[in-house]
Amino acid sequence: MIAYILRRLLLLPIVMFILSALIFSLVMFLSPYERLAVFIPNADAVKSSIPYDELVSLYGLDKPFYIQYYEWLKKVFHGNLGWSPSARMPVLDAIARYFPATVELMLLGGLIIFPGGIFLGTYAATHHNRTTDQAARVATIVGVSLPEFIFGLFLLVIFYAWLGWFPPGRLSTWAEDVVYLSSFSRYTGMILVDALLNGRLDIFLDALRHLILPALAYSLGLLSTMLRMMRSSLLETLHQDYVTTARAKGLLERVVITKHARRNALLPVVTLGGTLVAKMLGGAVIVETVFNYRGMGMFIVTAAQGLDFSAILGVSLLIGLIIILTNLVIDMLYALLDPRIRLG
Amino acid sequence: MNHRKSTIALIVISIVLVSASTGIGQTQPAIPEPETFIKATTNSVETLNPQFMLSSATTELSFNVYDSLLDHPQGDLATIIPGIATEVPTQENGLIQIANDGTTTIAFPIREGITFHNGAQLTPEDVAYTFKRGLLAGAQAASYNMLCQNLLEAASFQELVDEIGYDAAYARLDQRIRVEGNTVVFELPQPFVPFLGIMADGGTAMGIMNKAWCIEQGAWPGTKETGQEHMNLTAENDPLFDTMMGTGPFQFVSWERSERVVLERFDDYWQGPAKLQRVIRKIIADLPAGILLLKQGDVDFVSVSVDELPQVEGAPGVRVIKNLPSLWLMKINFVFHIAENSSYIGDGQLGEGGIPPDFFSDINVRKAFQYCFDWETFIEDVFLGAALKPYGPVLIGFPTANPDNPQYSLDLEQAEAYFKEAWDGQLWDKGFSLTAVYSSGSTHRQRALEILKYNIEALNPKFTIELASLPWAAYVGAIKEIQLPLTLFGMLPEVVDPYLPLFEHMHSAGGYAEWGGYMEMAREKYDPLINELGSNYDPEKRQELSYELQRLAYEDCHSIFHFQAVEHVAMRDWVQGYYTGPFPFNLDFYPLYKAYE
Numbered sequence: 001m002i003a004y005i006l007r008r009l010l011l012l013p014i015v016m017f018i019l020s021a022l023i024f025s026l027v028m029f030l031s032p033y034e035r036l037a038v039f040i041p042n043a044d045a046v047k048s049s050i051p052y053d054e055l056v057s058l059y060g061l062d063k064p065f066y067i068q069y070y071e072w073l074k075k076v077f078h079g080n081l082g083w084s085p086s087a088r089m090p091v092l093d094a095i096a097r098y099f100p101a102t103v104e105l106m107l108l109g110g111l112i113i114f115p116g117g118i119f120l121g122t123y124a125a126t127h128h129n130r131t132t133d134q135a136a137r138v139a140t141i142v143g144v145s146l147p148e149f150i151f152g153l154f155l156l157v158i159f160y161a162w163l164g165w166f167p168p169g170r171l172s173t174w175a176e177d178v179v180y181l182s183s184f185s186r187y188t189g190m191i192l193v194d195a196l197l198n199g200r201l202d203i204f205l206d207a208l209r210h211l212i213l214p215a216l217a218y219s220l221g222l223l224s225t226m227l228r229m230m231r232s233s234l235l236e237t238l239h240q241d242y243v244t245t246a247r248a249k250g251l252l253e254r255v256v257i258t259k260h261a262r263r264n265a266l267l268p269v270v271t272l273g274g275t276l277v278a279k280m281l282g283g284a285v286i287v288e289t290v291f292n293y294r295g296m297g298m299f300i301v302t303a304a305q306g307l308d309f310s311a312i313l314g315v316s317l318l319i320g321l322i323i324i325l326t327n328l329v330i331d332m333l334y335a336l337l338d339p340r341i342r343l344g
Numbered sequence: 345m346n347h348r349k350s351t352i353a354l355i356v357i358s359i360v361l362v363s364a365s366t367g368i369g370q371t372q373p374a375i376p377e378p379e380t381f382i383k384a385t386t387n388s389v390e391t392l393n394p395q396f397m398l399s400s401a402t403t404e405l406s407f408n409v410y411d412s413l414l415d416h417p418q419g420d421l422a423t424i425i426p427g428i429a430t431e432v433p434t435q436e437n438g439l440i441q442i443a444n445d446g447t448t449t450i451a452f453p454i455r456e457g458i459t460f461h462n463g464a465q466l467t468p469e470d471v472a473y474t475f476k477r478g479l480l481a482g483a484q485a486a487s488y489n490m491l492c493q494n495l496l497e498a499a500s501f502q503e504l505v506d507e508i509g510y511d512a513a514y515a516r517l518d519q520r521i522r523v524e525g526n527t528v529v530f531e532l533p534q535p536f537v538p539f540l541g542i543m544a545d546g547g548t549a550m551g552i553m554n555k556a557w558c559i560e561q562g563a564w565p566g567t568k569e570t571g572q573e574h575m576n577l578t579a580e581n582d583p584l585f586d587t588m589m590g591t592g593p594f595q596f597v598s599w600e601r602s603e604r605v606v607l608e609r610f611d612d613y614w615q616g617p618a619k620l621q622r623v624i625r626k627i628i629a630d631l632p633a634g635i636l637l638l639k640q641g642d643v644d645f646v647s648v649s650v651d652e653l654p655q656v657e658g659a660p661g662v663r664v665i666k667n668l669p670s671l672w673l674m675k676i677n678f679v680f681h682i683a684e685n686s687s688y689i690g691d692g693q694l695g696e697g698g699i700p701p702d703f704f705s706d707i708n709v710r711k712a713f714q715y716c717f718d719w720e721t722f723i724e725d726v727f728l729g730a731a732l733k734p735y736g737p738v739l740i741g742f743p744t745a746n747p748d749n750p751q752y753s754l755d756l757e758q759a760e761a762y763f764k765e766a767w768d769g770q771l772w773d774k775g776f777s778l779t780a781v782y783s784s785g786s787t788h789r790q791r792a793l794e795i796l797k798y799n800i801e802a803l804n805p806k807f808t809i810e811l812a813s814l815p816w817a818a819y820v821g822a823i824k825e826i827q828l829p830l831t832l833f834g835m836l837p838e839v840v841d842p843y844l845p846l847f848e849h850m851h852s853a854g855g856y857a858e859w860g861g862y863m864e865m866a867r868e869k870y871d872p873l874i875n876e877l878g879s880n881y882d883p884e885k886r887q888e889l890s891y892e893l894q895r896l897a898y899e900d901c902h903s904i905f906h907f908q909a910v911e912h913v914a915m916r917d918w919v920q921g922y923y924t925g926p927f928p929f930n931l932d933f934y935p936l937y938k939a940y941e
Contacts, residue, residue, distance in 0.1 A: 030818065030821065031821045031825060032821075033820065033821035033824040033825060034818045034820065034821030034822075035821075036820070036821070052824055054482070054499070054500055054502070054503075055484070058482075058576055058578060059578065083578075083579070083580040085579065087601055087602060088388070088389070088390065088391070088579065088585075088586075088601050088602075089601055090580075094601075097601070153632075156633075156636065160636060160640070161636050161639065161640070164640060167637075167640070167642065168633050168636065168637070170603075173377075173380075173382065173624065173642075176600075176603075176604065180598055180600050180604075180606075181597070181598060181606070288629070289629045289630065290629075290630075290633075291633070292628050292629045292630075292633040294602055294603055298602070298629055299602070302388075302602070305815070307815070307818075
């Protein structure tokens with residue numbers, strides 16, 4: 001298995017290189033003036049007196065593709081992903097700043113989606129065609145059909161506009177002052193974790209209060225998908241001969257389900273898990289915008305709107321890396337779940 | 345026992361009645377953090393260096409942190425008053441002197457006793473350094489471009505270096521901005537009337553910096569030998585990109601990119617401390633979130649578009665101020681010579697399949713299009729009636745804007761007559777087809793083109809206007825590459841002088857003449873008049889020139905001036921001291937405070 005992992009990891013730089021060249025060449029289809037637009041802030045506040053030609057030359061946008069790509073690549077090898085005009089900071093700094101916020105959201109969302117989906121899916125399958133199963137089926141249809149931004153707005157109106165419980169943003173103003181202006185150490189960039197490491201329970205609770213609604217809005221659709229997959233996979237497994245044999249041996253139903261049926265039913269769920277990680281990254285874009293939650297989703301939206309190609313390239317590479325690593329982890333999980341699968 | 349119960353009941357009823365009659369149950373909510381003002385905005389901050397700010401929205405920060413040589417009274421942009429300079433230079437007080445060859449010296453006596461936020465005293469050397477550094481570094485703010493053009497006679501310092509070499513360029517810079525005793529003198533090769541207006545832009549681009557502090561941050565050390573290393577700065581290598589330090593009423597505390605900027609009151613401000621202790625400019629992803637925060641009292645101020653007005657009007661505790669005039673004029677420009685490779689002109693021939701690249705060079709076509717635009721419907725549909733129909737290129741509210749200047753209005757009969765005249769009478773029979781493009785998400789651009797399309801196509805079935813949208817970035821690129829037959833672009837002059845919009849719209853160096861393809865017309869007809877307008881201090885002569893140029897803009901019909909914008913703002917009812925400036929969404933935090941009236 002180690003040889004397999006090493007081989008996959010060695011392929012990583014090649015995949016990254018192809019990915020970056022592809023995105024870079026796509027960006028180069030735009031004219032230098034189109035690419036200059038990222039350096040010009042606001043659509044209606046733009047003046048004709050802006051020195052467009054000088055700016056194009058200043059930022060080297062008129063140089064040939066291969067020179068611009070070579071210069072970018074040279075910087076990457078020096079650990080510099082370039083400057084992001086939309087984030088107003090180096091791309092690496094922007095990723096370091098916004099990615100932990102999204103990871104925090106993904107982790108909380110993941111806690112709802114994966115254990116929740118597996119548990120509820122198991123429950124629905126083992127209570128097949130009963131009221132709870134029917135309710136779960138209806139709920140999943142609603143969950144899958146309801147767009148995240150609608151559900152998000154719905155949550156905001158009820159829990160913030162009416163009840164005032166869960167505000168948008170990442171922190172309250174007083175907590176922002178503590179995090180940004182005091183000696184609060186930002187070890188991981190994930191405020192929940194950092195608050196605990198700094199011994200600030202008040203900040204932890206404030207951050208959690210801000211995270212609950214986006215995490216809920218984020219998870220509903222994916223939880224439904226996970227639940228449906230778990231339910232159908234387990235239902236199929238429960239009709240397999242070896243499950244009947246296990247029951248015939250007189251094993252307890254709980255043991256049959258957890259030890260025999262669910263383990264095998266998890267294989268397609270794990271495959272889906274990989275896809276869901278990618279979907280979670282996509283979902284962050286919408287949820288973060290609705291809840292004014294500054295994470296990588298909002299960063300990439302702003303970057304894409306302004307054709308901030310350094311940022312687009314940097315984030316694409318990061319997402320590519322995450323997807324590749326996720327797939328690697330899934331392959332390894334297959335081997336763990338099903339001993340018949342051998343990697344090599 | 346019964347007596348006791350009756351007594352308690354009586355007390356409870358009395359309390360309830362007294363509370364109701366005195367309105368105890370209806371008291372206004374407590375003001376959260378009365379000394380902290382929070383503004384929510386969707387405009388993020390591009391840079392903290394005022395000399396490089398391109399967006400009007402960002403200049404709010406420099407306006408409150410820096411001071412400039414001259415200023416305006418609150419809300420009155422037509423009047424110039426002293427700022428860091430103790431007097432407004434005029435020919436009468438001898439601070440403006442014009443030599444026979446036109447060389448103009450403008451002297452600014454510098455006020456003493458002004459303290460920077462770091463405790464240093466402001467000196468004339470700081471003033472001279474600020475401008476020299478801005479020019480040398482290639483400051484991109486529009487006011488600096490104008491200053492460079494009129495002070496150094498080049499579009500940029502780099503251009504001057506390319507032209508005459510670094511030594512000569514530096515010598516010119518050094519000669520034209522100099523310290524003489526307690527005075528800073530600017531030497532212009534020709535008189536330039538808007539110069540004072542540029543210096544009075546309220547500390548936005550022209551804010552005065554502290555030389556020693558700038559050097560500490562890694563900026564140009566102020567010597568000729570080091571100048572070349574500090575030219576052509578980008579945000580990435582600008583040492584003042586993420587920090588500010590001026591003499592204004594608020595000092596910079598922190599900038600968390602894309603999240604917030606925090607300012608704090610400067611107690612030693614030379615005009616006395618502000619009322620607010622702290623200002624937070626919170627950046628939000630979209631307006632609905634900002635409106636929710638406002639309604640909850642978590643922010644004090646947001647700027648709203650007409651679409652969002654129903655969400656804030658009538659909301660408890662929220663005050664809405666509508667229809668505030670702003671210095672933003674939009675126009676639909678005819679491009680006289682479209683690029684031949686344009687994909688928006690069909691087959692490039694006059695007929696139902698396209699238009700020739702010089703389609704709009706025929707004035708009859710331009711006039712016909714003008715008569716097809718319906719201002720009333722447009723302003724009603726897009727702005728619910730709350731926008732102004734411009735008189736011409738000079739914005740309403742500017743000196744010499746002429747309300748009697750002839751204007752076009754919807755007249756389909758006139759339009760038909762002009763179309764029949766166009767292209768030697770061929771256009772009406774052959775027809776035309778073009779694609780008009782707007783930037784995605786820009787409702788006002790889209791609606792303006794829809795109105796034009798509807799009215800034009802109704803005149804003749806052989807006339808076709810397709811509509812398409814491009815992302816903003818691509819839209820700017822297409823305009824710059826002269827790909828679009830019609831361009832919808834605005835003018836936002838920051839200095840209230842008719843020279844600016846007229847220069848931008850009609851001068852051969854103003855930008856639009858080049859994009860619109862009327863350079864020859866500009867050089868021959870408009871440049872001499874505009875140059876005189878820029879250099880003549882006589883108000884009557886200036887009015888005459890401005891009126892003539894406005895008339896020519898009507899006659900030659902380069903653009904449809906379709907609206908001058910108004911803005912709407914919403915704030916908590918405890919916000920006091922708000923007044924509107926050129927951009928109502930940009931706040932002067934100095935007079936603001938939080939209290940119920």
